[in-house]
Amino acid sequence: MLRRTLLSATAATALLPLSPGHAAEQLYPTMNVFVPAGPGGGWDGLGRAIEQVARQAGLVGNFQFENVGGAGGTVGLPRFVSQRRGREGAIMVAGAIMVGSVLANKSPVGIKDLTPVARMTSEPGIIVVPASSDIQDIKGFLEALKTNPGGTSVAGGSAGGMDHILLGLLLKSVGRSAKDASYVAFAGGGPAQAAILGAQVKAGISGYSEFAEQIKAGRMRALATSGETRSVEGVPTLKESGLDIVLGNWRGVFGPPGLNAAAREKLVRFVTTLHGLPAWKDMLQRQGWDDAFLVGDAFDAFLKQDEAATAQVLTEIGLI
Numbered sequence: 001m002l003r004r005t006l007l008s009a010t011a012a013t014a015l016l017p018l019s020p021g022h023a024a025e026q027l028y029p030t031m032n033v034f035v036p037a038g039p040g041g042g043w044d045g046l047g048r049a050i051e052q053v054a055r056q057a058g059l060v061g062n063f064q065f066e067n068v069g070g071a072g073g074t075v076g077l078p079r080f081v082s083q084r085r086g087r088e089g090a091i092m093v094a095g096a097i098m099v100g101s102v103l104a105n106k107s108p109v110g111i112k113d114l115t116p117v118a119r120m121t122s123e124p125g126i127i128v129v130p131a132s133s134d135i136q137d138i139k140g141f142l143e144a145l146k147t148n149p150g151g152t153s154v155a156g157g158s159a160g161g162m163d164h165i166l167l168g169l170l171l172k173s174v175g176r177s178a179k180d181a182s183y184v185a186f187a188g189g190g191p192a193q194a195a196i197l198g199a200q201v202k203a204g205i206s207g208y209s210e211f212a213e214q215i216k217a218g219r220m221r222a223l224a225t226s227g228e229t230r231s232v233e234g235v236p237t238l239k240e241s242g243l244d245i246v247l248g249n250w251r252g253v254f255g256p257p258g259l260n261a262a263a264r265e266k267l268v269r270f271v272t273t274l275h276g277l278p279a280w281k282d283m284l285q286r287q288g289w290d291d292a293f294l295v296g297d298a299f300d301a302f303l304k305q306d307e308a309a310t311a312q313v314l315t316e317i318g319l320i
Contacts, residue, residue, distance in 0.1 A: 036076030038069035040190035069187035072101020072158030086258035095251035097161035104160020115255035122292035124227030138224040146174035153182040153201040163205040168317035178317040
């Protein structure tokens with residue numbers, strides 16, 4: 001089975017953390033944040049985290065958000081590309097899910113049409129069931145996929161994204177095809193949570209941060225994560241469970257097309273300063289995100305490698 005792992009997190013041109021109480025230089029009076037997904041999901045969460053830390057530090061005066069969900073970001077993406085072209089102070093939050101969705105949906109507009117700024121975070125996927133489910137562990141979930149994949153409905157993000165890929169790999173591990181999946185795609189984390197908690201689906205797959213509150217409250221049961229090592233106390237990895245599957249969900253910041261070199265460098269300076277703040281480190285810890293900071297040529301190279309790896313796994317499990 002193809003085993004796709006995230007590149008090691010690399011800090012590039014990081015600035016020294018600001019001391020507590022030291023105000024940073026304001027780089028933007030207003031920043032427009034475009035999230036090509038509904039509220040409550042991982043991309044929206046990263047955007048709101050950037051807002052909170054940047055405002056507190058004085059890097060940005062005000063933030064304006066726009067959410068346009070659908071098809072793993074491929075509905076909102078063309079809008080951002082056409083309406084924000086060359087606009088300074090505009091960013092889009094996206095990541096691994098969009099890479100897969102662009103390929104699966106054969107979208108003519110993709111990440112290639114954006115200005116890469118930084119990879120910010122990564123987190124493993126997590127497989128959950130409602131607390132009332134008769135599926136008690138990952139072994140039980142795999143058995144359900146093997147014996148009745150069509151009757152084992154799974155909620156996740158948009159088709160072709162990381163959640164869908166992970167389900168495809170799990171099906172392949174039990175001798176089934178990704179085409180056998182009963183996958184229910186949602187544009188945001190909120191609707192997916194509602195479907196799981198309402199037992200409208202048998203299980204769900206997403207990043208840990210999207211389900212963390214429900215897991216801690218005992219409303220969802222976590223079965224396994226897709227990380228290299230354990231990231232959630234008491235929850236085994238798929239690797240520990242005997243499956244050769246390691247999958248990370250990275251998220252990052254992009255500028256619109258048509259930015260000149262100075263405007264792109266200013267955005268890079270913004271995210272680099274943000275990344276160096278103690279408050280950002282605290283935010284990562286609270287959210288359960290891994291620090292995957294990468295900028296410049298290294299981020300450009302990563303994007304090319306990630307697209308090639310995503311295309312390979314989507315082809316292998318029959319999603320493209």
